[in-house]
Amino acid sequence: MIADDNSSPERQAETNEGWHLPVVDQPSTRRTAMKTAGAALGLAAFGKAISPLWSIPENVSVDEFLQQHYKELSDKDKQKVFQRLEAESRETYGAEVTISDPKPVPGVRFGYAINLSKCNGNGACMEACNKENNHHRGIDQSYIRVLEMSKGSMDMEHGTTTYDHTVPQDDKFYMPVQCQQCENPPCVSACPIEATWQEDDGIVVVDYNWCIGCRYCEAACPYHARRFNWEQPEIPAGEINPDQGYLSNRIRPQGVMEKCHFCLHRTREGRAPACLEACSTGARVFGDLNDPDSDINWVLKNKRVFVLKEELGTQPNFFYFFDS
Amino acid sequence: MSSITAQNHTSTDSADSVRSYPRFLWWGLGEATNGGLRFYVWMFVLTAISLVGANAWANQVAEGMIITNMTDHVSWGLYIANFTFCVGLAAGGVMMVIPAYLYDDEEMHRIVIVGEAVAVAAIVMSTLSVVVDLGRPDRFWHLIPVIGRLNWPVSMLTWDVIVLNGYLLINLHIVGYLLYMRYLGRKPNPKWYVPFVFLSIIWAISIHTVTAFLYCGLGGRPFWNTALLAPRFLASAFVSGPAFIILVMRILRITAGYSAPPGPARTLIQIIRVAMTINLVMLASEIFTLFYTGGSHGASARYLFFGSHGHYGLVPWIWTAIVFNLVGTILFFMPAALDRSTVRIAACVLCIVGIWIEKGMGLIVPGFIPSTLHEIVEYTPSLVEWKVTAGIWAFGFLLLTVLLKLIATVFSGEQNAGKAIASSG
Amino acid sequence: MANVRFFRHQPDDTSAERQKSALPRWSLGAALCSLAIAGVGAAMTAEYSDDNESGIDVPGKSVQADSQPGSDDSGSDTGTSTSNFAIEIRKPPGPPRVGTGLKNVDGTEVTVACSTCHTTRVPNHHNKTVKELDEFHGGMAFSHGTVSCLSCHNERDYDTLRLADGSRVEFPDVMKLCAQCHGPQMKAYEHGAHGGMNGYWDLTRGPQTKNNCIDCHDPHAPQFPKMRPTFKPKDRFLEQPRTRH
Numbered sequence: 001m002i003a004d005d006n007s008s009p010e011r012q013a014e015t016n017e018g019w020h021l022p023v024v025d026q027p028s029t030r031r032t033a034m035k036t037a038g039a040a041l042g043l044a045a046f047g048k049a050i051s052p053l054w055s056i057p058e059n060v061s062v063d064e065f066l067q068q069h070y071k072e073l074s075d076k077d078k079q080k081v082f083q084r085l086e087a088e089s090r091e092t093y094g095a096e097v098t099i100s101d102p103k104p105v106p107g108v109r110f111g112y113a114i115n116l117s118k119c120n121g122n123g124a125c126m127e128a129c130n131k132e133n134n135h136h137r138g139i140d141q142s143y144i145r146v147l148e149m150s151k152g153s154m155d156m157e158h159g160t161t162t163y164d165h166t167v168p169q170d171d172k173f174y175m176p177v178q179c180q181q182c183e184n185p186p187c188v189s190a191c192p193i194e195a196t197w198q199e200d201d202g203i204v205v206v207d208y209n210w211c212i213g214c215r216y217c218e219a220a221c222p223y224h225a226r227r228f229n230w231e232q233p234e235i236p237a238g239e240i241n242p243d244q245g246y247l248s249n250r251i252r253p254q255g256v257m258e259k260c261h262f263c264l265h266r267t268r269e270g271r272a273p274a275c276l277e278a279c280s281t282g283a284r285v286f287g288d289l290n291d292p293d294s295d296i297n298w299v300l301k302n303k304r305v306f307v308l309k310e311e312l313g314t315q316p317n318f319f320y321f322f323d324s
Numbered sequence: 325m326s327s328i329t330a331q332n333h334t335s336t337d338s339a340d341s342v343r344s345y346p347r348f349l350w351w352g353l354g355e356a357t358n359g360g361l362r363f364y365v366w367m368f369v370l371t372a373i374s375l376v377g378a379n380a381w382a383n384q385v386a387e388g389m390i391i392t393n394m395t396d397h398v399s400w401g402l403y404i405a406n407f408t409f410c411v412g413l414a415a416g417g418v419m420m421v422i423p424a425y426l427y428d429d430e431e432m433h434r435i436v437i438v439g440e441a442v443a444v445a446a447i448v449m450s451t452l453s454v455v456v457d458l459g460r461p462d463r464f465w466h467l468i469p470v471i472g473r474l475n476w477p478v479s480m481l482t483w484d485v486i487v488l489n490g491y492l493l494i495n496l497h498i499v500g501y502l503l504y505m506r507y508l509g510r511k512p513n514p515k516w517y518v519p520f521v522f523l524s525i526i527w528a529i530s531i532h533t534v535t536a537f538l539y540c541g542l543g544g545r546p547f548w549n550t551a552l553l554a555p556r557f558l559a560s561a562f563v564s565g566p567a568f569i570i571l572v573m574r575i576l577r578i579t580a581g582y583s584a585p586p587g588p589a590r591t592l593i594q595i596i597r598v599a600m601t602i603n604l605v606m607l608a609s610e611i612f613t614l615f616y617t618g619g620s621h622g623a624s625a626r627y628l629f630f631g632s633h634g635h636y637g638l639v640p641w642i643w644t645a646i647v648f649n650l651v652g653t654i655l656f657f658m659p660a661a662l663d664r665s666t667v668r669i670a671a672c673v674l675c676i677v678g679i680w681i682e683k684g685m686g687l688i689v690p691g692f693i694p695s696t697l698h699e700i701v702e703y704t705p706s707l708v709e710w711k712v713t714a715g716i717w718a719f720g721f722l723l724l725t726v727l728l729k730l731i732a733t734v735f736s737g738e739q740n741a742g743k744a745i746a747s748s749g
Numbered sequence: 750m751a752n753v754r755f756f757r758h759q760p761d762d763t764s765a766e767r768q769k770s771a772l773p774r775w776s777l778g779a780a781l782c783s784l785a786i787a788g789v790g791a792a793m794t795a796e797y798s799d800d801n802e803s804g805i806d807v808p809g810k811s812v813q814a815d816s817q818p819g820s821d822d823s824g825s826d827t828g829t830s831t832s833n834f835a836i837e838i839r840k841p842p843g844p845p846r847v848g849t850g851l852k853n854v855d856g857t858e859v860t861v862a863c864s865t866c867h868t869t870r871v872p873n874h875h876n877k878t879v880k881e882l883d884e885f886h887g888g889m890a891f892s893h894g895t896v897s898c899l900s901c902h903n904e905r906d907y908d909t910l911r912l913a914d915g916s917r918v919e920f921p922d923v924m925k926l927c928a929q930c931h932g933p934q935m936k937a938y939e940h941g942a943h944g945g946m947n948g949y950w951d952l953t954r955g956p957q958t959k960n961n962c963i964d965c966h967d968p969h970a971p972q973f974p975k976m977r978p979t980f981k982p983k984d985r986f987l988e989q990p991r992t993r994h
Contacts, residue, residue, distance in 0.1 A: 035357050042371060049379035052386035060462055069466075069473050105951075115942060120976060127980035139983045145697060146978075156698040157620055161982055162989050166975045177697060186544060192481035193466045194473050210473070212466055213389075213459015216481050218399045222544025224697045227396050228459065231388035254388045255459030270954030272946065281973060282945025282960070295941030295950075303942070312543040323937070395985050701986045 059254075069194065070207040070247070081209070082246060089251060094237040101246045102268035104201035110262055110317065111202075111289040111296040112273075113305065114176055117323035118283035121146050121167040121174030128278030129178075132263060133249040134241055136233035143260035144178040144275060145224060178275075179204065179225035179260035180308065180316030187217035187226065187259075196257070202289075202317050203262050205247040211256040218257065222309050223316075226259045262286075289317065341508070348507050355733050356726040362579065367725065370718045377715010380708045381456050389459060391708045397701035398692040400457070402709040405684030406716065407453035409564065411535045412557060412683065414446035414491065416565005418528035419595050420588070425521050431587040437502055438576070439569050440495045441727040443528075446565075447492040449720035456712050480538045487531045494524045499727065506734040532557045539691065547624035547691045550613075556606045557683070562599035564679045566592040567672035572728070574669060580732045590662050600653045600675065607682075620698070627700065628690040637702040638693075642686045648678030834949065834956035839964060840921040844908040847885060863907040872904035890970045901926060901968070927962040938962075 063084060067073075073081065082099040089097045126142040135141040147159040151171050159175070168174060181202050188197055188204060195211040198204045218226040232254040244250040245265030252258050263273035267286070276284040287294035296319075299305065303321040359367075384391055394401045420439035423429040455461055466472040467485055476482040498517050505512040536554035543549055570589055576582045614625035628638050652674030660667040694700050705713075846860035853859055866885075876882060877897045879889055903911035903918075910918040910926050918926050928935035937943035944965065949955030965973060983989070 031358075038357075045371075045375050046378065049375040050382040052379070052382040055386050056462060065462060072473075113942075118943070120973065121978060122976040123978040123980045126982070130980070139985065140980060142980075142982065145982060147697060155620065157623060157694065159698060161697070161699060162987065164978065164981060164989075166977055168975065186542065189478050190481065190542075192475050192479045192485065194475045195466075210463070210466060211460065212463045214454075214457070214481065215399045215459070216479070216538075218396065219691075220542050220544060222696050224396070224695055224699075228399060229388070230392075230394070231390035253460075257459075267950065270949045270951030272948065272950050276945065277947050279945050280976065282943055282965075284945065285942050287941070287950050298940035299942050302940075309544070314543075321942075324933070393986070395987075397984065397987070699987065701984065703986070 064209060067209050069210050071197075078246070085246075085250060089240075093235065093240060093251065095240040095242060097240065097242040097244050097250070099244050099246050099250055100265060102265060104199050104203075105268060106200070107290055109202045109289040110181065110267060111287060111300070111319065112181075112262065112317065113285040113296055113299045113303075113319040113321055115283040115285070115323065116173055116175060116320055118281045119146075119174040119176060119279075120281050120283075121148055121163070121172075122280055124278045124280050125176060125275035125284070128274040129260070131239065132241055132266075132274035134233070134235055134244070134251045136229070136231070137235055137239070138231075141227060143225065143227065143258075144176050146174055146176045148172050149175055175320065176275075177223055177225075177308065178318070179262075180223050180314065180318040181260075181262065183315035183317065184313060186220040186222065186312075186314060190216045190220035192216065196259075201264075201268070203264050204259070205261055205264070206257055206259060207247065208250070208252045208256045208258065213255040213257065215257065222312050222314060226257055229254050229256055229258065341504075344508060345504070348504055351507060352503075352726075352730055356729050359729070367722065370722045370725070373718035374715045374722060377712045377718065380711035380715065384456070384708055384712065385461060391706065393703055393706040393709065395701055395703070397695045397699060398689060398703040400688055400692065401703055402685075402705035402713055403453050403457035405688040406713050407450045407457070408535060408557075408688060409680045409684050410446045410450035410453060410720075411488070411532055412561030412564050412679070413568055414443045414450065414565070415528045415532040415558070415561040416563075416568065417443035417446075417495075418525050419562050419566045419592065419599075420569065421521060421525055421528075423588075423591050425518070426525075429588070429591065431585045432591060435573070435584045435588055437499060437731055438572060438728065439565075440499050440524075441724060441731060442565070442569055442572060443495045443524075444492065444499060444727060445720045445724035447488060447495070447531075448723055449716050451488060451492070452716045452719065453713070456716070480534065480541055483534045484531075484538060487527065487534050491524065491527050491531050494520050494527060498524065499731075503730055503734060529558065532561050539687075544696050545691045546621045547614075548687075550610065552606055552610055556603065556610070559599050559603035559606060560679045560683055563596050563603060564676050566596050566599075567675050570668065571672050571676075572724070574664075576728060576732060580728075582732045582735065586664065589664075589668075593656060593661055593668070596675070597653075597656050600649070600656060603679075604649065604653060623694050623698070624690040627693050628686060632694070633700055635693075635700050635702050637704060638685065638690060641681055645678045645681035645686055648674045649682065652678055833952045834954070836946075836952070836957045836959060837948075838924075838959045839961045841923065841961065841963065842921065844920040867907035872899060874899055890967075892970050892972070893968065923968070924962050927966075927968075 061084070063080075067081060068077070078101060082101070085099055086097055089095055123146055126140075126144045126146060129135070129142045129144050130140060133143065145161050147156060147161055148163040148167075148169070149156070149159040149172060151173055163169075181198075181204055183202075185198060185204050191197075192214065193210065193212060196204060196206045196217055213228065215228055218228060229252050233251055235251065240251070241249060243265065245261075248261045248263065248265045263271075263275075267273055272286055276286050285295050285299050287296035289296060289300075291297065299321060300319065303323075305319045305321045307316045307319055357367075392401065417439035420432060420436045424432040424436040455464070458464070467474060467482075469476070474482050474485075476486070498520050501517050502512055533554045536557040539545070539548040540550060540553035570592055573584055573589060577584070611625065611629075614622040623632065626632050627635065628642050631637075631639050652671045655661060655667050655671035655674065658667055661671055662668075689703055693702065844863060846862055847865075849859045849861060851859040873881075874897070876899075877895070879886065879891045882889070882898075900913075901910055903909045905911075906917065908920070910920065910923060912918055912926060912929055924935070934943050938959075944960050944962075946957045946959045948957035950957075981989070
């Protein structure tokens with residue numbers, strides 16, 4: 001290739017005494033001028049190309065950008081964060097909300113069981129989840145998916161979630177699937193930045209302000225329990241549930257993961273999760289696995305209980321049983 | 325570490341090296357923007373495509389990933405498919421390094437730097453492919469140890485981040501050091517790059533093994549959960565990498581008049597022959613296991629190869645890939661492939677495309693179909709995803725062109741000046 | 750004469766595919782009231798040894814409010830073991846009454862008790878099906894196995910029910926009658942595995958409300974009614990609805 005004006009080290013050595021900015025030494029040839037013009041044009045084009053990014057600072061404040069991981073926030077930091085989030089909710093959604101941060105109750109380990117003889121697939125649990133957790137309205141999002149399965153087979157390949165007929169059908173049974181809050185959660189091992197972890201009461205939570213949205217946990221989960229916010233959630237102000245938890249049902253930002261959290265803003269206060277209260281057939285049982293007299297332990301002791309995909313070794317805290 | 329030529333360097337080499345560095349960079353910039361009309365057109369087109377990709381990505385960040393076609397069912401798509409392929413491309417450079425340094429192949433020694441340049445460009449492409457896949461790229465700092473919270477050693481993604489960045493640094497150092505020494509007219513000191521070269525051999529194996537471990541460790545994805553995935557990745561990397569390098573060498577010869585001796589390409593072809601055979605054997609082994617046993621373990625394979633429950637989206641892709649791979653392998657085994665011929669080029673192109681499909685769309689996407697709850701939701705990349713990926717490739721080619729330009733200038737400059745510095749150091 | 754409506758607190762709509770909510774609407778008011786009196790109720794129920802306000806009587810087992818499952822104070826971690834909240838079980842207020850179609854002076858409907866007519870008639874033990882019923886009860890659906898009417902209805906007092914041994918059961922205590930034959934379901938119910946609940950799983954922090962058997966199961970046609978799913982996932986690219994394969 002033909003060397004240009006500023007190419008050869010020997011040439012530069014001859015023209016320079018000591019060190020100073022090379023640009024000063026460039027002879028102003030047409031080629032150099034064109035290169036400069038080209039560079040300026042390129043930079044301008046680049047700036048225009050990435051101009052949609054300038055909208056980001058409006059949506060992401062400096063405080064949010066610098067916010068530390070949940071486990072490293074002091075109580076005062078948390079108060080500031082919650083206030084900021086409440087203000088953002090007011091601005092963006094026009095709703096007054098309260099964000100709380102209930103701690104796990106010491107000694108409690110949550111378990112959940114579904115009676116497959118009772119579930120009739122009506123989906124009231126899905127709707128309750130959608131409303132309780134301030135889900136994006138566009139696609140009727142929910143953490144629960146109810147599978148209509150053929151009697152006589154546990155093979156989900158013959159199951160369907162999009163059935164739209166009277167339930168229950170005689171030759172089918174219905175199996176809601178949601179986060180199993182596994183003892184050995186593959187999603188927690190997958191996360192590269194510990195944005196998701198298992199708390200002392202067994203609930204696997206997500207710090208929505210720490211997640212970078214790589215979706216590795218979604219690939220890792222064997223139960224389709226995780227959801228990603230592909231866009232900014234849209235919820236009418238009147239439908240927003242104002243009783244929100246920082247790690248649970250506050251309105252999540254765009255680009256982060258979320259999942260069923262056993263309604264921890266309710267269950268850590270002792271209340272039943274929204275899906276259980278909504279269940280029309282009373283097919284759901286929830287309680288403290290560490291309490292020998294709890295309903296969930298009665299079910300585990302007296303019913304033939306199984307878990308999904310047990311061979312994967314995830315050890316779910318979510319159980320299924322039939323009446324007899 | 326003595327200087328050989330009559331340059332403006334005296335005893336304090338290291339101080340001079342540091343002071344000359346900005347001048348070296350400026351020289352590089354100038355060199356990289358010099359060329360004939362063809363060169364400028366090439367760079368202009370690549371820049372334009374890169375900008376289109378950048379704009380598409382900026383839109384994706386602003387509006388959310390809803391403008392891609394990924395869903396909660398198929399949550400990884402074209403970006404991660406491309407990432408997987410590009411890591412293989414980067415690992416392929418090691419197939420030049422091993423003959424050059426472990427087996428003292430003199431001729432290969434002189435052009436191994438091309439392989440390392442390809443590795444740099446490929447690693448940059450794979451890193452970009454992951455960055456554009458993030459939902460919150462503004463939170464990238466969470467990945468930095470100490471100031472962020474890196475979940476190492478538990479998360480395979482953290483291993484991937486570390487090994488990819490490490491490989492990039494190793495190769496940047498090697499390429500940069502050799503170029504810089506050339507620029508200064510000094511003989512490169514083996515102590516400063518040979519250990520890194522040997523490190524890069526092991527490291528190259530590791531980058532693709534770790535990438536495979538990302539997928540094959542997930543029990544919830546039976547299509548990926550096979551021990552054979554890492555060996556398959558390596559085998560296909562040792563085809564796509566060298567094939568790509570052969571194409572690059574051919575382009576260098578055509579555009580820059582930079583002609584390498586025929587020996588290294590032949591070595592690469594021999595390597596490709598073996599690696600491709602192993603790759604096909606492993607593929608056959610996978611296919612047998614999946615289809616003979618059947619059951620839900622093979623559901624993804626059934627969907628991929630034959631369609632399932634009325635969904636056939638990936639069937640044309642995979643069969644194209646199979647045909648390309650087979651035909652490409654046959655072409656590689658023909659004697660004509662050992663000479664500079666159309667057969668060789670066709671074989672390289674076929675195998676590169678075939679492996680891109682088979683490892684990318686033919687591995688990542690079927691891992692999600694059927695979903696873990698056995699629902700089938702299909703996926704084809706959206707226009708935004710294609711634009712961004714095209715932009716990434718264009719940027720990778722830009723980077724590669726710049727690096728090769730510098731390398732070619734240095735080498736041909738030496739040849740012109742008649743400097744007889746034995747071995748590329 | 751107007752159709753006899755057996756469960757005045759049930760909505761009129763008896764179509765098979767009605768949407769069933771977890772609890773009838775006015776139950777919210779009942780739940781709130783019971784919350785308010787819960788603290789006082791503990792003292793008041795002490796006066797009622799058998800028929801306590803907030804417990805159920807099961808043959809052979811006297812279940813008091815503070816010995817319900819979950820409210821066991823022997824294993825409580827919190828230390829406030831003795832002051833558990835109650836499990837409130839909804840009850841029908843009493844025997845159903847027949848609407849006559851006539852109106853009182855104040856506009857309320859005139860209703861009569863079942864015994865108003867039945868004390869003037871001889872009980873017919875042969876009546877097993879709806880066809881054999883005359884005058885009232887016409888149009889009633891009955892599919893509850895092969896039990897006869899008077900297996901549950903008390904021929905000596907039509908305003909009450911009876912157990913198999915002939916002992917009397919008041920309408921508000923109808924669960925005792927159900928449990929007589931449906932023991933496994935009752936056992937599961939007591940442990941939260943049948944029938945669901947509203948309220949607190951942790952009874953040291955709040956009360957629970959449970960349905961009565963007849964809130965979901967019409968005693969004459971007890972099969973849980975079919976429903977229509979109204980909330981389906983509408984994911985992108987998910988085919989709706991899935992065709993049979």
